Amino acid sequence: MRATPVILLVLIVCLPVALLAWLGSRMASDEQTVVEQRFRSLLTAQLRDIDQITVAHFAVTQRELRAIGKLPSFQPADIRSRLREAPLVRQMLVYSPNGDVLHPSGPLNAGEQEFLLQASDLVTDRDLFYAAGGKRRTARPPQRSARSAAPPAVERQPDAPAKDEAQEPAESNTTPPSPTEGWHIWYWGRGVHLFYWQRLNSGHVVALLVERSRWMADLIATLPQTVSAASEATPSSSKGEAARKAGGKASPSVSEVTSSRIRLLDSVGRPVYQWGSYEPDEAALEKPFAEVPVSSPLTSWRLQAFVPPDLVQGASRSARFSMTASLAAAAVALCLLVAFFWREYRRELREASQRVSFVNQVSHELRTPLTNIRMYADLLESDLDRMPDDETTQPRSRLKVIAEESQRLSRLIGNVLTMARQQRKALALKPQPAIVDDVIRDVLRQFEPALSRCKVEATFEAASGESVSVDVDVLEQILVNLFSNVEKYAAAGGVLRVASSQTDKTTTITVSDAGPGIPPRQCDAIFRPFYRSSDRLVDAAGTGIGLSIARELAQLHGGDLRLVASETGACFEVTLKTG
Template sequence: MPLKIISIFSFIILIPSLSIFYLGSRLNESEESMLRARYYAAEEERLELAVNQSTLILEKLEKGLLPLLKKTAMDNESINELSSSSIYIKHLFILNPKGKIIYPLSSSEALTPREADFLERNDHILRDPQTYSNSQDKSTGWYSWYAGKNLNLILWTQTSDQFTVGVELHHDRLISEIIKNIPDKLSEESYQLVLRSAESQLYRSSTEPSTYSNILKAELPAPLQSFQFAYHFNEPVFISPLRQYFLIGFSLLTALSLSGICFLLYRERRRNILESTQRVNFANQVSHELKTPLTNIRMYAELLQNRLDDEDPKVMKRLNVIITESHRLSRMINNVLNFAKWEKGKIFIKTDEVIPDQICTDTLSKFDLAFHKKKLTINSHLNASKSILADPDLFTQIMGNLFSNIEKYVPDNCTIDISSLQTEKQTEIIVQDNGHGIPKKHHGKIFQSFYRISNQMSDGVTGTGIGLAIARDFARAHGGELELIPSQEGACFKLTLPNLGNIS
């Protein structure tokens, strides 16, 4: 199989197969990305659910304690009643409008060890104005800080008489309440929810240690911003491996199918080429076998013409028909044989000195009877009398094919203009008629092998469709050109040949 055919078939097979695989892979990637985005959005929503639940607990605690703090009277009974009003209250403290701690008093004889410990741990915090300035609401706020590994958490508010009343909360009980209210659907085996502080892990939804490849984190709202939920999970398989295997298999199946189609096309092409070669060889053999007897018929007809008495017009007329038709048949046979040789690269140009005008005149003389029968007027303006280098047989065949087209397609009573001229480098021969001409849409095709124009003038006219193609190929083989040039009427062909013969 030729390398060019292999390259074309490889392109036909590989491009669709690789395109299917590429587009399928991109589609899988796109779908996987979409499913992953949806999955992560759902997991973030799970995590957000835990955070929102913690926010609700803090808001509920704040709404329950603040009214009590605001209504606190500055007497021991009210203070004791407030201290025992909620399990979340660890210690109570009160500052006067000047920021001095009035409860618990460090100098009081009734100061308990727990209250003394509270003051020792928190005295500098309680006296610091910054503790009460970070709140958006200047009259209420939270404050948290670490003392060693322990979190201290206070909620404070200002009363109507500018006293600051606050409580230190049991953060352990608060965290326990948050853990207790974690939604049940956040405690499945396929993932793990962990609550961490800055120092330690406080909660894990599963007691069994597991390895997870992914994690999402979210901080709790103030004042527990040092705590965070960590959501551990393993990504599921979004796209089944079977889909990738199917895509590979489908791409391979496409490649195999296209390979089979290409093989059938190549085999059919080879069969057509073989049949065409056989037909051409048969035509060549028949043409070759006809050439010798046809030459004898033409030779003896011409001898007979020279010996017959001119006074017998009927015999002479019939003899002229034989000679004319034998010349036409010879041209057809030569065209077929030379076309086959040209296609096989077996045409060898044998240059010699020839006179272009002489070639035109000799070739034209062979069409005298045919042109006379059609009542064509021949106007010759020949000005190429200097010798050039060309193959006389091929030159004659070029002119013969041009005149043969005039014989076949130009209507009766038309005028034929044949002119030639020579410059320093080339010779030009122009053959023009004033017939119906060639439609513009056919101008680019008339030099193609076996192409024939179908119209009222050409239908029913015998021909092979290779005359102009052979003529142009022979002209180009000499380094020249045969072309159809624009004209006011009819068809106009221009043959250009180099004077010194640029043979290819």
């Protein structure tokens, strides 16, 4: 088997498969990133939804507190009475319009005394008053609680982002009026405490300390709970479904990633509340997959989402599997296609080989009887040589026909075999030192009887008398085909002119006749295998392979066979590389 087709086929298969593999690897890597990004977006959206739950919860709380803060009077008895009726509020702080603390003041109960001890900065330093927009007597920077490790003390409603005069006095002329209510974060003891304040029309500022355990319990009650495994295993919330949605283009809902873990962390990072069935690896300090800050008033708090690593990997694995399967299918299809073409190619080769083998076999089988015809004709001729000439004239002429026809048959078989070898690409050159003119003379001598019978006069202008490297068999076959054409097609012209010339590297032989010539439109076609200028029964017989073979042989010899312009008849020029 020849190596070139095999290498080509291997390249045809391997290159696209390697390209597909490379593309697949790139796409798998991209797909992993895309899946992670989708998961992150999904979880971030889920966390924002949860954050909106806290926002809604504090809006409701704010409405309740607003109602509580609308006091009928600032008398301690009324205030204490209101506090007793409102368990949501732990303590109340009332400033006069000029910042004096109206409550708690005077005779204090135990709770008020404790509150004053804890909130001296709010009471004594009037931090909350100033934070609520109270006018300073003397400008001074806002202070924070000594225990405050947090973010800005004053929180504003998202829909009322008015500037704090005390914090940014330079913008007082351009900013809208100060808010009349808001949240104040106060850090003390176990963590964050919330004050809801409102400035009344009278200029008094009423601040309500929300009972920490109460607001935290209410907040947690609004957040989702960890669902059981049974309820989790719904078609829309299963890992596979979430993975499918994350891997696909659809947008999953909040409830879909139930196998995650959501944590609400306070300002120092302690989990306040968490839900979801997944248990993050605490020992490995697993990082959250998504994180968002909580909206006002708990802006120092964060919401974190954890998901099992295999959920993300499973999703990307699933996507990778789909992609790999597609690529594998494409590769298999390509291999099958190539295998199909390879099989067809091999079949063609086999059939061609069988045809060539058949032609070879038939040609060989023809050679044996032809050998006998030629040999016995020669033997008969020898016998006739021993007889008186007057008795052998007629047998000799008949014997001559036998000899010539057997030679013609030999040439035809030679051409068929050469054609078969040509199709197998098995033609090979065997150059040897020889004189081209001698070879031409030998071939002309072979044709003498036939040419003489056709009344064709052969002339030879010999000018290639130097010994050169030439394949004599090839040269003979070229000449035999050209002379045979003159005998068959141009005998009417009565002339066969042969001329040779030589340079250092090239030998040129021209064979011309005075026959009907070759029409210009057939100048190329005559060199095609099996082409015959006419198939009419009255025309000369022939196989149509002679010129094709002659040209192929000339080209094999580093030269060419061309039809050159001539005034009459046809003129063929053979060039051979003989140097």
